[in-house]
Amino acid sequence: MVETITSSREAILLEDKYGAHNYHPLPVVLNKGEGVFLWDIEGKRYYDFLSAYSAVNQGHCHPRIINALIEQAKELTLTSRAFYNDKLGLAEKFVCETFGYDKALFMNSGAEANETAIKLARKWGYTKKGIPDNEAVIVAVKKNFHGRTTTIISASTDPSARKSFGPFMPGFEIVDYDNVPALEKALANPNVCGLPAAGYLKSAEQLCKKHNVLLMMDEIQTGIARTGKMLASDHENVKPDMLILGKALSGGVLPISVVLTRDEVMLVIKPGEHGSTFGGNPLAAAVCMAAMQVVKDEKLAENAERLGKIFRQRMQAFMQKTNMVTLVRGKGLLNAIMINDTPESETAWNICLKFAENGLLAKPTHGNIIRLAPPLVITEEQIHECCDIIEKSILSFSK
Numbered sequence: 454m455v456e457t458i459t460s461s462r463e464a465i466l467l468e469d470k471y472g473a474h475n476y477h478p479l480p481v482v483l484n485k486g487e488g489v490f491l492w493d494i495e496g497k498r499y500y501d502f503l504s505a506y507s508a509v510n511q512g513h514c515h516p517r518i519i520n521a522l523i524e525q526a527k528e529l530t531l532t533s534r535a536f537y538n539d540k541l542g543l544a545e546k547f548v549c550e551t552f553g554y555d556k557a558l559f560m561n562s563g564a565e566a567n568e569t570a571i572k573l574a575r576k577w578g579y580t581k582k583g584i585p586d587n588e589a590v591i592v593a594v595k596k597n598f599h600g601r602t603t604t605i606i607s608a609s610t611d612p613s614a615r616k617s618f619g620p621f622m623p624g625f626e627i628v629d630y631d632n633v634p635a636l637e638k639a640l641a642n643p644n645v646c647g648l649p650a651a652g653y654l655k656s657a658e659q660l661c662k663k664h665n666v667l668l669m670m671d672e673i674q675t676g677i678a679r680t681g682k683m684l685a686s687d688h689e690n691v692k693p694d695m696l697i698l699g700k701a702l703s704g705g706v707l708p709i710s711v712v713l714t715r716d717e718v719m720l721v722i723k724p725g726e727h728g729s730t731f732g733g734n735p736l737a738a739a740v741c742m743a744a745m746q747v748v749k750d751e752k753l754a755e756n757a758e759r760l761g762k763i764f765r766q767r768m769q770a771f772m773q774k775t776n777m778v779t780l781v782r783g784k785g786l787l788n789a790i791m792i793n794d795t796p797e798s799e800t801a802w803n804i805c806l807k808f809a810e811n812g813l814l815a816k817p818t819h820g821n822i823i824r825l826a827p828p829l830v831i832t833e834e835q836i837h838e839c840c841d842i843i844e845k846s847i848l849s850f851s852k
């Protein structure tokens with residue numbers, strides 16, 4: 454018989470005892486989600502203001518995505534890539550046409566898609582750019598986050614991601630974010646093959662063209678309507694040579710990621726040189742198409758753009774009434790507030806506990822910043838109700 458959990462306390466104790474301690478969750482135990490809402494075991498309802506780090510842009514358990522999952526699960530879930538399946542080609546066509554690329558390579562997690570992009574860039578560097586063997590360099594920017602594999606943390610500057618996990622993979626150069634001269638200097642190195650950039654995008658695009666370097670953009674969290682356009686790079690009219698997506702590509706239903714690029718780059722990888730057992734499986738392909746169709750049909754980018762403005766206006770106005778919030782920033786429905794205390798303080802954590810008490814879930818990042826990112830299906834009325842909760846909670850901390 455399968456055991457069941459009946460209280461939050463029991464669930465927390467169980468995870469604590471039998472699970473690795475690689476996360477520090479808020480003490481809330483969830484067992485149901487629908488649209489912008491989550492429920493805990495005790496039946497309390499919350500607005501979700503994390504959206505699983507923007508994986509559930511389409512809202513929890515979107516009926517059209519869940520239906521695609523169920524229908525496909527009844528037919529076929531996994532064939533491996535030893536054979537063809539009748540869904541993968543359709544999903545590849547769908548994402549290539551949606552984002553304007555020749556070819557797609559599906560993987561599972563975001564980290565794996567970034568690994569794929571790194572391998573593509575390196576092999577392109579050796580076979581097309583003529584970089585001497587084993588000397589390829591990929592330029593990354595400081596304070597990046599691209600995942601947790603040993604190669605990817607080699608490009609990280611975050612001590613908690615790196616400490617005691619070395620030795621690190623060579624072949625990365627890290628430059629200051631938003632510093633174009635530093636970038637130009639790094640790209641002048643003839644061994645540079647790729648740059649996974651975000652920000653100061655237009656100059657990066659031009660410099661990459663000038664130095665024959667592939668521009669790789671990790672839009673795993675910023676992509677798929679989150680910032681008010683289909684891609685964050687659309688805000689600056691930049692088109693990377695390689696686009697990396699994950700998270701909301703499945704609406705939070707399955708781990709699905711993809712690398713998109715043009716033929717010249719994608720075709721450097723030959724049969725047998727890269728892959729994944731689950732990558733491109735028919736279940737993922739069916740879910741991905743349904744999830745992306747929802748983003749288009751429900752105009753989630755437009756909704757994020759419109760409601761994001763309303764949200765920031767409310768928070769700007771609120772800053773006049775409290776000394777607890779020092780900064781509001783964001784694009785679309787990817788926003789953050791900075792709390793008036795040190796990164797080492799518990800204040801932001803305690804505010805998030807207060808949010809939860811008042812029916813809204815969010816999590817601090819970097820100690821004193823709170824990311825506020827609801828599912829993009831949220832309505833204007835709900836945004837106002839959530840601003841009320843946020844303001845009321847923070848005011849209870851005012852000094």
Ligand SMILES: *Cc1c(COP(=O)(O)O)cnc(C)c1O
Pocket residue numbers: 506561562563564565567598599600601671672673674675699700
């Ligand atoms: C979440 C995330 C990743 C890693 O994705 P996983 O599926 O957790 O491996 C990579 N890059 C960015 C920008 C992300 O937000």
